[in-house]
Amino acid sequence: MRWLLCLVTVFAVWMLLFWSVDPWVIGSGAFFSLIIGSLLGAVFPEEMQMFLNPRRWLFFALYLPYFFFYCLRANVDVMFRVIHPDVPIRPGIVKVRTTLTSSMGKTFLANSITLTPGTLTVDIHGQDLYIHWINIDTDDAQKRSAEICGRFEPLLKRIFE
Amino acid sequence: MLEQIAMWIMGVGLAFDLFGCIGLVRLPDVYNRAQAATKCVTLGTCMILLGVALRAFGAPDGAMAVKALLCAAFVLLTSPVAAHAVCRGAYLSGVKLWEGSVEDSFSERAEEIRQEQTTEGSVDREETETA
Known part of the structure; x- marks a missing residue:
């Protein structure tokens, strides 16, 4: 659950920073948020749920x-x-x-x-x-x-x- | 109209930044200086970013407004943490309070932390424990 939340948060920040719906932006955003989410999900605060x-x-x-x-x-x-x-x-x-x-x-x-x-x-x-x-x-x-x-x-x- | 409001907000933000810097020079010790530096500079920077966001709303490319607001949020979240870390680190490494200070309740706790650090030998463990 917290891994998913971390992933969604990272992806949301990525999308806000790029502010475009270009498929390349979405694709690379998904790729990088997968990496970051899997690396940092463990330290993402539990209480964010x-x-x-x-x-x-x-x-x-x-x-x-x-x-x-x-x-x-x-x-x-x-x-x-x-x-x-x-x-x-x-x-x-x-x-x-x-x-x-x-x-x-x-x-x-x-x-x-x-x-x-x-x-x-x-x-x-x-x-x-x-x-x-x-x-x-x-x-x-x-x-x-x-x-x-x-x-x-x-x-x-x-x-x- | 929006342009004028944005400029005014940026101007006030700059003034706050300036007063933060004056405080950095005039106040007596690390802790008081950190106060001036965090409060004034955080709000000043946030107001400048808010002005940028307001200006960008009128522009054809709205992305800058969102970026500026995100930056403001990050500054708001990180700058108090940085001030906290600087002050705690300064105290634990032995920086004294200004001689005009009227009270110091942290000395016992700081002594405890130093004890724990020397017995356990690891700063990291202490950090995770208090966090």
Whole structure:
């Protein structure tokens, strides 16, 4: 099953890149996706099968604009800190806990955290995320988790779990 | 009209890229610099690619639009992973946080990782375990 999914994904990317229905393109695409699919099928994430469920696509479509909004805010935030004459930062590495359990979910959470205001994931260990935070504003562990993970967790849970 | 919107988006993207580069110079240590580099440069590059895609929609050959969007998706997926790898690698190889940093919760875990690496002798095993 996962081999087939890997093959289909590779073929889809190939077709999108060429954007033509020439028989040569389709033929060579099928050939190369067979090779790549058989080589890399073993490392293709098992959880991708969940994406056969259209409900997850819907939530993913909801997640994208939400994510872009925070991404934009992050950029304005960093921009402000960089051009400010005093460079107002209070950096440090904090540890927060996530409630997500699937590895795909955690991967997406870590990537989203990296691209949103002032935070960068340094490491994940089990349920613990080590986050480099550019401006630590609270000492309360609960508040930190809410501020860093809280805004993405509900949606990601629906997408990946 | 589409042309103007595309140009504006590219311009804003370029501005974000520029601020990312300024951040790279002005911020104090690896970790803060990685923050500026990933956030600003990712969004800046994505916006430039989005502008390219918008322009290409008007052109007779629509393939470029699809390619630009695909590239944006790949940049969006890979750049945080790269930043994560750089920071983790920097920390494990002993790069100190900036002296103005207020907290460091990673030191114990980093010590554990170093221990595991020396006892098991293989970096690869540790990598697959945390992944």
